[in-house]
Amino acid sequence: MTEKKNKVLLVYSGGLDTSVCIPLMREDYKYQEVITVTVDVGQERSDIEQAAEKAKILKTQHYTIDAKDEFVTEHCWRALKANGDYQGYPMSTSLARPLIAKVAAEKAKELGITSFAHGCTGKGNDQYRIEFALRTLIPGALIHAPVREQNMTRSWEIEYAQKNGVPIQQSLNKIWSIDENLWGRSIEGGRLEEPDFAPPEEIFQWTKSIEQTPEQGLKIHLQFENGAPVAWNGESIDPTKMVLKMNEVAGLHGIGRLDLMEDRMMGLKVRENYECPAATVFLKAHRALENLVLTRDEIRFKALVDSEWSRLAYEGLWWDPLKTNLESFIDSTQTRVEGEVILKLHKGNVTVLGRKSKWALYSEDLASFDTKTFDQRESTGAVKNFGLQARMLHHLLQTQRKDPS
Ligand code: ARG
Numbered sequence: 001m002t003e004k005k006n007k008v009l010l011v012y013s014g015g016l017d018t019s020v021c022i023p024l025m026r027e028d029y030k031y032q033e034v035i036t037v038t039v040d041v042g043q044e045r046s047d048i049e050q051a052a053e054k055a056k057i058l059k060t061q062h063y064t065i066d067a068k069d070e071f072v073t074e075h076c077w078r079a080l081k082a083n084g085d086y087q088g089y090p091m092s093t094s095l096a097r098p099l100i101a102k103v104a105a106e107k108a109k110e111l112g113i114t115s116f117a118h119g120c121t122g123k124g125n126d127q128y129r130i131e132f133a134l135r136t137l138i139p140g141a142l143i144h145a146p147v148r149e150q151n152m153t154r155s156w157e158i159e160y161a162q163k164n165g166v167p168i169q170q171s172l173n174k175i176w177s178i179d180e181n182l183w184g185r186s187i188e189g190g191r192l193e194e195p196d197f198a199p200p201e202e203i204f205q206w207t208k209s210i211e212q213t214p215e216q217g218l219k220i221h222l223q224f225e226n227g228a229p230v231a232w233n234g235e236s237i238d239p240t241k242m243v244l245k246m247n248e249v250a251g252l253h254g255i256g257r258l259d260l261m262e263d264r265m266m267g268l269k270v271r272e273n274y275e276c277p278a279a280t281v282f283l284k285a286h287r288a289l290e291n292l293v294l295t296r297d298e299i300r301f302k303a304l305v306d307s308e309w310s311r312l313a314y315e316g317l318w319w320d321p322l323k324t325n326l327e328s329f330i331d332s333t334q335t336r337v338e339g340e341v342i343l344k345l346h347k348g349n350v351t352v353l354g355r356k357s358k359w360a361l362y363s364e365d366l367a368s369f370d371t372k373t374f375d376q377r378e379s380t381g382a383v384k385n386f387g388l389q390a391r392m393l394h395h396l397l398q399t400q401r402k403d404p405s
Helices: 016-027 045-057 068-081 092-111 126-137 154-163 169-173 239-252 277-293 296-314 321-334 376-384 388-402
Strands: 005-011 031-040 061-066 115-117 142-144 177-181 184-188 218-225 228-232 257-263 269-275 339-346 349-356
Touching: 005 016, 005 092, 016 031, 016 154, 031 045, 031 092, 045 061, 061 092, 068 092, 068 228, 068 239, 068 277, 068 321, 092 126, 092 177, 092 184, 092 296, 126 142, 154 169, 218 277, 228 239, 239 277, 277 296, 277 339, 277 349, 296 321
Parallel strands: 005 031, 005 115, 031 061, 115 142
Antiparallel strands: 177 184, 184 269, 218 228, 218 339, 257 269, 339 349
16 A cells, blocks of 8 residues: 555635546545635625535535735736736736645645645646646645546546545536636636527626616726725725725626636637626726826836736736836836826726826816917928828838839
8 A cells, every 4th residue: 555645735616527536546645635725806705604614514524714904905906007908808816726725735834735726627727827826835835636636527527526525516507617716717618618699697706787888877986096996986095995895886787897818828728717806896996097197208118017817817827026117117107197097887897987096197277278378380390291201111112112223
């Protein structure tokens, strides 16, 4: 008989993949003790509770760790400052994975564990994100990914679970594969894998269909400081509550549904459905404020920085030095992203009604049709010489075509 190994920490959500990992770690991987860690980043309360109940039935040493506040301030707000976006996706799952792995690594250190397991498949992005984080934080980590290593299918997992006393009734009822956190909810699987199959209404839980949204829109005032929202209609709200409240209110108005074709890190194209009500509103408001306070050159250059930051975030390279470098630039722009944005939420749309900031680079006196502070006559020379070289070449091409010598 193979010698029994000591302890393994399983990054555990309570879903089918991670649940079958518990007996597998004991039977196949020969660990004596399985420690399960569920990190609360704002997924449904009942999922967290069910995960804990299953862990109890399967006799693991189980921890539920609340990381919601850190998730919002260190991950969601970071993404907001970078206008975080990958192919139209606010990156909710991507942003949470490094934190989930970090919290698990901290628990492992505390318990003196260096072996890990996770339930990621070999097709997705999460395996990269979680393993990069664990290996960065615990360089000697031994990481098992049974679903990937054993090329498992869902039906194999169900059969294995039934044989090994893993409660799976919840999983059997679930047609869709769902991942949730405060920045968004992703829905995959089933017939959604057919890109021409229209998402059925039942997949949506955070957002109303347009038909069911109120006829009356809602006007809100959001106050920003340092590129992040701090108050709603003049009332200060702490970051986690701010996101929770916005998910609820914007969801009621049908905001934040996304149906995307997404290019995964592997190169696979996949069809993804998301509900990201709060992220959609905050990203729109943030951009409106940036456009008021940043210079034209800052806006142009920051778009490049933002897209590079987003690529790193999508790939889960949370501890990449380039990410830190880019954040230095981003942070230096955000000190001026302060002020108020007025928005209207109505029938699936967020409209910016107004914006103001003490850092506004806008002067009504200069821009207005009714003032003379900006002397239009002085523009004559600048306009006359505009595009000089292009005009010269255009002329050359025309005259040379006429006169081939
Ligand atoms: N495609 C998205 C991403 O890579 C969402 C993945 C959802 N993950 C999941 N395990 N259901 O970030």
